[in-house]
Amino acid sequence: MKRFLIGALAVLALAASMPLIFHNEYFFFAGYVVLQFIVLATAWNILGGYAGYVNFGSGAFFAVGAYTAVALYKAFALPLGLQILAGAAASGLLGFGVGMLTLRLRGIFFSIATIAVAIVLETVVLNWHYVGGAKGLPIMRPVETPFFASHTVWLFFVMAALAVLAVGAARYIETSWIGRGLRAIRDNEVAAECSGVPTLKLKLGAATLSGALMGAAGAPYAQYLSFIEPASTFSLNYAVNALAMPIIGGMGHWIGPVIGAVLLGSVQQIVTVTISSEINVLVVGVMLVVFVVAAPEGILGLFRKLFPSRKS
Amino acid sequence: MTPLLQVKDVSKNFGGFMALDGVSVDIAQGERFGLIGPNGSGKTTLINCVSGVLANDSGSIRFDGREISGLPAYQRTRRGIARSFQIPRPFASMSVLENLLVPLEYAGTGKLDEAHEILKQMGLADKAATQSNRLSQVELRKLELARAMAARPRLLISDEAMAGLSSNEISEVLEILFKLNAAGITIVMIEHIMQAVMKFSQRVICLDAGRIICEGTPAAIVAHPEVQRAYLGA
Numbered sequence: 001m002k003r004f005l006i007g008a009l010a011v012l013a014l015a016a017s018m019p020l021i022f023h024n025e026y027f028f029f030a031g032y033v034v035l036q037f038i039v040l041a042t043a044w045n046i047l048g049g050y051a052g053y054v055n056f057g058s059g060a061f062f063a064v065g066a067y068t069a070v071a072l073y074k075a076f077a078l079p080l081g082l083q084i085l086a087g088a089a090a091s092g093l094l095g096f097g098v099g100m101l102t103l104r105l106r107g108i109f110f111s112i113a114t115i116a117v118a119i120v121l122e123t124v125v126l127n128w129h130y131v132g133g134a135k136g137l138p139i140m141r142p143v144e145t146p147f148f149a150s151h152t153v154w155l156f157f158v159m160a161a162l163a164v165l166a167v168g169a170a171r172y173i174e175t176s177w178i179g180r181g182l183r184a185i186r187d188n189e190v191a192a193e194c195s196g197v198p199t200l201k202l203k204l205g206a207a208t209l210s211g212a213l214m215g216a217a218g219a220p221y222a223q224y225l226s227f228i229e230p231a232s233t234f235s236l237n238y239a240v241n242a243l244a245m246p247i248i249g250g251m252g253h254w255i256g257p258v259i260g261a262v263l264l265g266s267v268q269q270i271v272t273v274t275i276s277s278e279i280n281v282l283v284v285g286v287m288l289v290v291f292v293v294a295a296p297e298g299i300l301g302l303f304r305k306l307f308p309s310r311k312s
Numbered sequence: 313m314t315p316l317l318q319v320k321d322v323s324k325n326f327g328g329f330m331a332l333d334g335v336s337v338d339i340a341q342g343e344r345f346g347l348i349g350p351n352g353s354g355k356t357t358l359i360n361c362v363s364g365v366l367a368n369d370s371g372s373i374r375f376d377g378r379e380i381s382g383l384p385a386y387q388r389t390r391r392g393i394a395r396s397f398q399i400p401r402p403f404a405s406m407s408v409l410e411n412l413l414v415p416l417e418y419a420g421t422g423k424l425d426e427a428h429e430i431l432k433q434m435g436l437a438d439k440a441a442t443q444s445n446r447l448s449q450v451e452l453r454k455l456e457l458a459r460a461m462a463a464r465p466r467l468l469i470s471d472e473a474m475a476g477l478s479s480n481e482i483s484e485v486l487e488i489l490f491k492l493n494a495a496g497i498t499i500v501m502i503e504h505i506m507q508a509v510m511k512f513s514q515r516v517i518c519l520d521a522g523r524i525i526c527e528g529t530p531a532a533i534v535a536h537p538e539v540q541r542a543y544l545g546a
Contacts, residue, residue, distance in 0.1 A: 177417040180406075184414045187403035194363055194397075196389040196419025196463055252405070 015160035028156040034265035035159040041245035041257035043213035049251030052186030057114030058242035065215030091215020099207035122234040136229025250300025322371035333522040346513030394465030396456035402444040409440040415463035
């Protein structure tokens with residue numbers, strides 16, 4: 001625990017000192033995306049990796065966070081911190097609601113419902129003119145950002161903090177009795193229930209937390225782009241990446257989604273800049289197929305096979 | 313003294329198929345109880361209703377004097393009903409020891425020593441660190457019982473813990489069950505292996521098509537003409 005705290009503080013200090021090393025603003029613009037994917041992948045893994053309930057609608061949870069923040073910003077000019085809290089609360093509630101409706105049943109129902117929710121919510125937002133509807137809404141960034149060189153650098157730091165928070169939460173869950181309960185659910189839900197595990201409560205808790213973290217990741221999105229519109233906010237890209245990254249990194253351990261997000265996120269940024277933004281979707285697809293076939297336990301699984309004595 | 317488990321007029325319907333049809337049985341504290349019957353007679357359905365995996369359609373199930381038929385399975389486990397599964401359902405991604413930690417943390421005492429103690433009792437001590445999907449058939453059966461025991465049950469339901477085992481292995485598992493009973497745990501044994509049921513049980517019921525056709529001592533049960541017709545194939 002102590003080692004993790006020191007590591008977390010070191011990551012934050014590193015993030016804060018980045019402007020001393022990199023002077024090109026694009027680094028922070030790209031880095032933000034990678035950090036955002038760390039949050040999304042880690043959040044997805046809490047329910048999908050630990051408990052085995054696959055969320056295909058991560059984009060919707062992300063977008064609910066983003067649009068909650070936008071609506072509150074427009075109505076009350078809430079500061080970013082409160083926008084993030086509100087976005088997290090809204091998406092957490094969405095996770096709880098979808099969970100209440102579908103997690104009483106075992107199996108695929110939750111996954112199907114998440115797809116449906118994504119489609120329904122996108123349609124709602126397309127017709128919600130207050131936040132711009134289909135044509136989108138420009139968001140004015142604050143003119144000044146105290147302590148930080150620019151607003152992008154500030155958002156980069158905020159997302160780094162959210163990533164540390166998400167990974168910390170995932171790690172706590174994984175190593176505690178909660179994580180053992182979730183793994184028992186994934187392995188055999190009936191046996192888990194008969195071993196005293198309150199399966200519905202645990203699944204609902206995981207769905208709520210997972211949703212809340214995705215919403216938190218989405219909340220600063222409009223400020224990051226200075227603009228918001230439904231098609232890119234609800235993009236399938238988020239749903240695919242949120243599940244591809246843990247699968248490629250390794251789902252059993254909190255570091256897996258982080259590895260997957262850093263690797264896939266960076267590769268996608270590089271490919272977008274050097275080749276084309278269409279190719280980066282192909283990269284995810286190809287890597288996902290390769291890993292599912294050749295290394296179903298992800299990079300962590302490969303690592304364990306190569307160094308069997310090491311416990312990672 | 314009130315019986316530990318009181319099942320009264322319990323019925324369970326699967327879309328027109330009467331799996332249980334008004335079953336009533338009392339099981340006393342400390343009893344060794346056998347449950348036999350042909351395949352499809354409702355044995356597993358009955359214990360699914362008792363353990364909470366299924367909800368009974370009608371009738372009442374009382375444990376320790378209190379109605380439990382509305383409770384979810386995990387709460388029944390916490391009150392003291394633990395079971396093993398006919399087809400072993402290990403937590404395959406976990407080691408043997410971790411398998412025990414789940415009930416230990418959620419329904420038992422949470423003390424790690426106890427898990428080791430149970431593994432020793434079950435003869436699984438040297439397998440504690442083994443991944444549970446690498447166990448042999450008999451080890452899996454023992455793990456089922458060990459995991460049930462980690463919930464600190466007062467009533468242990470053993471669902472065909474011996475199916476497919478050799479006679480040596482059967483005696484091994486029987487011995488474990490006798491020991492647990494001697495420690496004060498009430499045991500319900502569902503089994504097709506008659507010599508095991510005969511040896512173990514103080515009292516037996518035979519189910520057929522969702523009804524109890526006979527109840528009595530093992531010797532009386534075997535001699536009963538209904539049981540011979542329905543189950544023993546005389």
